[in-house]
Amino acid sequence: MGRAPCCDRAGLKKGPWTQEEDEKLVSYIKKHGQGNWRTLPKNAGLERCGKSCRLRWTNYLRPDIKRGRFSFEEEETIIQLHSILGNKWSAIAARLPGRTDNEIKNYWNTHIRKRLLRMGIDPVTHAPRLDFLDLTSLLNKHHHPAATNAYYPTQADLEALRALEPLASYPADLLRLASTLLSPPNQDQQQQQQQMLLMPWLQIMAQQQQQQQQQVSDQRATAAAAHQLLMQQPCGLAAGQMPGLVHHANLQEDHMVPGCVVDYAQPPAAGACYDYVPALMHMVSDADASNNNNNNLQWSSTVDTGSNNNVGSGVSTPSSSPAAGRVNSASTTTTTTTAFGALNDVIAADDADAGLFDMQLYSDLLDVSDYM
DNA sequence: AACACGGTCAACCGCAAGTTA
């Protein structure tokens, strides 16, 4: 398998393309179609190598290329697909019509990757990493005006700690973590005092945990049933590889495979196509207790768009945990649910058809070969 | 105004797989 010497020829132009060159290339491809890149430059009157022409066409001149900033939905999709595919930019681009692999790769490296790092998420594994986390950005520490030496957590602080909770074994680790976060630097002698100051905070969290445990208890029971069902299903993933949090890819209709249109307001039809992927995104039940008994699910993202105020959003649970543990962990202090709990909401919406579509759903859920 | 710095992204490079003779 010899190497292509296509660019070795001396005298070939490199660097940015001129408008004239672009016009030549577009004109030629419109007439003769693309392909045979080796002979194309000569035939088109270009002093470029075929490789350069192909790249220019596929990454810039192609008429179906979408220009402009990535939408929120596109960004979510990239993150989600990357969590499955890794740096398979062409495979990711195949799911984003109008976007090139080069564009997605650039966007990942310049925007998404850095954002994930700031949020304490390993951009390679998509797992939360405390050592990556900019802790100071998490907490809006402030002094209570009436206090002399105590930090009083804001609601945002509570949510930030909740997001970290999957990383700790509640409550001892969380106490240590919270204490570390709130301790002034180089003040080890005050550690114990700080922990005492944190007790009211942790009591608040414990109370809220109790309330939320009640709220998710139903989901837990059915999630366990779903897990049982899942374990009977052959799938493409080995045990332990089961994505912990799965959710709909939130693709816009025009980003989805034809026929894969999802209407959240309706239970899925038998055999419907779904794009469930592990993600940084959490499906969360509505934090508002008044909405707890309906199917008012919403999507929460770790991506800070400035418009997402969903309670409980934050860092996803580590993806290395086995599925059983994940399902059982649905009753945490967070309002995050597993997809199985959420699926149950959907299934419960139409018990009569549940037996028909749930097997298909789990099968689709676990089949990532489509992404490869 | 001049410079440094960082972000962005088009373009290039090198490799591997596929195809053809």
Next chain:
DNA sequence: ATAACTTGCGGTTGACCGTGT
């Protein structure tokens, strides 16, 4: 089977630009 060649991919580079000092 082998070599020559094509195509596609992912990683990297460097020019350009905006911003801060």
